Amino acid sequence: DAEITQSPRHKITETGRQVTLACHQTWNHNNMFWYRQDLGHGLRLIHYSYGVQDTNKGEVSDGYSVSRSNTEDLPLTLESAASSQTSVYFCASSGSGEGLEQYFGPGTRLTVT
């Protein structure tokens, strides 16, 4: 069965370190998204991609970067982790076209100390 996975599920890192969160989907979806979830804010869009080599900034992109070298993967990199980036991170994917369901991964809980 097709799925979307994230790794690691939990990560503790120190301020200033570079961290990469992995997202892998086997739906063969063109669209992939990264969100962060914080209490009282719902999900906020960090970066998104509509296909290979395409990346776009979302609402809260500062301090984050993504790259899309193939259809299946959209890794999220925190260049220099900050305590404000402690959050739960969700990756999602969807097919092309408007109105199609976004499938979410199980999330990565990141703690920056």
Place this chain on the structure above:
Amino acid sequence: GEDVEQSLFLSVREGDSSVINCTYTDSSSTYLYWYKQEPGAGLQLLTYIFSNMDMKQDQRLTVLLNKKDKHLSLRIADTQTGDSAIYFCAETGRRALTFGSGTRLQVQP
């Protein structure tokens, strides 16, 4: 302010109906969605409604859309303890989905 607004908490008794409300601001949204998040899990699509519809029913779920007031609601009939979760409404934003902050539904036995 937020593009999509929801109340934060709703408590109901098992067997009662639950109504979760949402207001949005983007009148060009083509689709509006309800997602469910159970503890420790990602979001799962519950249902969606196309913007030219007023109502959609799917088993115990009824979605009502008032485009004039930009108001969306989700009614869960015969609410069960397994319905306890956080419910997010979302609209088709300019780039991707724009989510509300979520409504935590607590179902008391």
